[in-house]
Amino acid sequence: MVTAPTYIDLKNNQSVSIPMKKARKKPRPYNWLNVVVWIVGVPLVTFLWLALMTYLIYIIF
Structure with a gap:
């Protein structure tokens, strides 16, 4: 279960969930x-x- 991220509300001393829109x-x-x-x-x-391929072929032959 994935929970919404929360931040701590310092005035009321409780966690408030941030809307996830x-x-x-x-x-x-x-x-x-x-x-x-x-x-x-x-x-x-x-x-x-x-x-690169043509260069290698020129070197080999």
């Missing part, structure tokens, strides 16, 4: 940073991999 907000299906990372990262990684 902010933490429970549904995340978006994707954020733009993730999309940018995928669009830039995937071709970059494949390009570097192909360049």
Whole structure:
């Protein structure tokens, strides 16, 4: 069982539960940073991999 986070109310000397609306907000299906990372990262990684392979092949043969 997960309990809501609590803070101590010093005036009344009792713990008051913080509402969890902010933490429970549904995340978006994707954020733009993730999309940018995928669009830039995937071709970059494949390009570097192909360049490395051709470089190794040139060294071997």
